[in-house]
Amino acid sequence: MKISARNIFEGNISALTSGPVSAEVEIITAGGDKLVGTITQGSVASLGLAVGKPVVALIKASNVMVMTDGSGVKLSARNCLAGTVKKLLQGPVSAEVIIALPGGAEVFASITRDATNELGIKEGGPATAVIKASSVIIGVKS
Structure with a gap:
């Protein structure tokens, strides 16, 4: 496929x-x-x-939101997959964030470049994929 x-x-x-x-x-x-x-x-x-x-x-990937600090936040989204930012690829407008999950899977997210800066997303840092x-x-x- x-x-x-x-x-x-x-x-x-x-x-x-x-x-x-x-x-x-x-x-x-x-x-x-x-x-x-x-x-x-x-x-x-x-x-x-x-x-x-x-x-x-x-x-x-465009349907995946990224959260870096979920302390005290309850979401209606049923899928919150916590992991570590494996790779951050920044473009002039958007960015690709790859989050490595503890079980070995990876989640790809496509978000704005501004969001990566506002969230402080860095390779090796914690992040949660919200779907x-x-x-x-x-x-x-x-």
Whole structure:
């Protein structure tokens, strides 16, 4: 599969909570990270999703927010993946931040250059990737 999404996580469904319109899909990645995505019931059915099924979670880098100090902050975003800034590549307008997670995975974020300066993002420093559940696309291998 070739795709433009920079974040591709393989894992297994650990929980599936159904609602009248949408479902919440919890995935445990190979590195032990937990991701939560919300998708339609139609997608659950067409993909044949069930607990234990292997899936792929896709997230565009532009849908990843970066937080450097979350002390005392509660967020509605279901996915907060804490790690260390592995690489910071700055352009004149935007920057790419690569956050290494403890389980070995990497999260790519595309944010503004001003945000990297305001947040004090530095290679080797702590950072958390913040991803809304609605930004997680779930796929299965055929």
